[in-house]
Amino acid sequence: xxxxxxxxxxxxxxxxxxxxxxxxxxxxxxxxxxxxxxxxxxxxxxxxxxxxxxxxxxxxxxxxxxxxxxxxxxxxxxxxxxxxxxxxxxxxxxxxxxxxxxxxxxxxxxxxxxxxxxxxxxxxxxxxxxxxxxxxxxxxxxxxxxxxxxxxxxxxxxxxxxxxxxxxxxxxxxxxxxxxxxxxxxxxxxxxxxxxxxxxxxxxxxxxxxxxxxxxxxxxxxxxxxxxxxxxxxxxxxxxxxxxxxxxxxxxxxxxxxxxxxxxxxxxxxxxxxxxxxxxxxxxxxxxxxxxxxxxxxxxxxxxxxxxxxxxxxxxxxxxxxxxxxxxxxxxxxxxxxxxxxxxxxxxxxxxxxxxxxxxxxxxxxxxxxxxxxxxxxxxxxxxx
Ligand code: PMP
Ligand code: GLN
Numbered sequence: 001x002x003x004x005x006x007x008x009x010x011x012x013x014x015x016x017x018x019x020x021x022x023x024x025x026x027x028x029x030x031x032x033x034x035x036x037x038x039x040x041x042x043x044x045x046x047x048x049x050x051x052x053x054x055x056x057x058x059x060x061x062x063x064x065x066x067x068x069x070x071x072x073x074x075x076x077x078x079x080x081x082x083x084x085x086x087x088x089x090x091x092x093x094x095x096x097x098x099x100x101x102x103x104x105x106x107x108x109x110x111x112x113x114x115x116x117x118x119x120x121x122x123x124x125x126x127x128x129x130x131x132x133x134x135x136x137x138x139x140x141x142x143x144x145x146x147x148x149x150x151x152x153x154x155x156x157x158x159x160x161x162x163x164x165x166x167x168x169x170x171x172x173x174x175x176x177x178x179x180x181x182x183x184x185x186x187x188x189x190x191x192x193x194x195x196x197x198x199x200x201x202x203x204x205x206x207x208x209x210x211x212x213x214x215x216x217x218x219x220x221x222x223x224x225x226x227x228x229x230x231x232x233x234x235x236x237x238x239x240x241x242x243x244x245x246x247x248x249x250x251x252x253x254x255x256x257x258x259x260x261x262x263x264x265x266x267x268x269x270x271x272x273x274x275x276x277x278x279x280x281x282x283x284x285x286x287x288x289x290x291x292x293x294x295x296x297x298x299x300x301x302x303x304x305x306x307x308x309x310x311x312x313x314x315x316x317x318x319x320x321x322x323x324x325x326x327x328x329x330x331x332x333x334x335x336x337x338x339x340x341x342x343x344x345x346x347x348x349x350x351x352x353x354x355x356x357x358x359x360x361x362x363x364x365x366x367x368x369x370x371x372x373x374x375x376x377x378x379x380x381x382x383x384x385x
Pocket of ligand 1: 034071094095096098166170198200229230231239240242276323
């Protein structure tokens with residue numbers, strides 16, 4: 001029996017699965033794949049149980065439970081000043097992964113080009129290829145991981161349809177500024193490009209900074225799909241509930257695809273999140289301080305190590321430069337850390353089309369303080385390898 005032809009010949013298993021499996025096999029502390037080792041708020045898990053037993057278990061509306069969409073629109077109004085219509089401009093999806101995939105299928109037809117900024121979260125490139133498109137990888141600047149707008153502009157061709165941005169940025173922890181949005185607006189307005197903005201870490205921006213999401217920009221948001229995920233915000237990565245906010249015409253096109261990818265999303269979880277958003281709006285406001293404390297604890301615990309860490313501006317990831325410890329390639333070094341030191345990390349070269357000569361690994365700090373202390377103690381023992 002011949003194998004089916006593959007549309008993704010160069011794609012293996014994602015680095016997150018590879019590293020988590022390695023961590024498990026070697027009993028290493030898992031600071032690789034991004035998920036908390038603590039639970040969502042107990043009120044939220046209680047609500048999920050209640051909605052399930054009260055019978056909220058059948059298909060909800062294709063675009064998502066209206067009460068949840070209403071809460072999302074409220075939040076956007078309060079935080080970003082935009083005023084999306086929950087009926088026609090917000091769609092609940094089964095994880096941000098689904099929203100990203102659907103937005104890309106919505107914009108890209110065969111032969112179209114989509115610009116992604118490297119290092120890029122690993123879901124973008126395959127989704128572009130599956131749509132028959134051509135991913136055009138443009139590296140961000142080093143060592144601060146900012147978009148190189150000049151280079152981005154020079155990469156645009158008559159076939160370019162879409163630019164994908166991610167703020168706060170996974171894996172680097174950098175964020176877009178208001179000036180970046182202004183630049184992105186000019187570039188995309190002149191050329192009629194769509195923008196897909198992955199903002200799943202919108203509530204994790206540190207040191208008093210603001211989240212410059214695309215919904216804060218009056219002009220940009222008219223041609224943008226903005227994606228966020230409750231998995232991050234509520235410490236529930238396995239719940240896979242997220243959303244896409246986009247103007248009415250883009251949302252119509254988005255839903256045409258969404259209805260045939262998942263149709264809709266787990267019902268009781270949507271109800272539980274809707275009620276929790278209404279009753280506990282402080283959760284999002286408290287998140288930056290909650291995670292900044294963890295970031296700072298990790299930085300402090302790592303200060304006496306030979307790793308060099310520049311504080312992450314957002315996300316729950318922290319890059320660490322291991323150049324003073326080893327000249328191994330980062331994939332090899334991440335494997336060494338996992339199997340020999342007992343702490344799993346993510347190499348960042350895997351997020352590049354053409355990896356630079358750099359020595360960074362990514363640690364995830366959405367962990368109990370004791371986990372972070374224990375991991376840092378192991379990492380401090382490293383001298384030169
Ligand atoms: N985008 C980025 C940048 C992420 O880090 C993740 C993490 N999981 C996702 C999208 C996917 O989110 P979800 O789990 O809601 O599919
Ligand atoms: N987004 C998570 C991370 O960056 C992992 C998501 C996944 O495992 N697919 O670690």
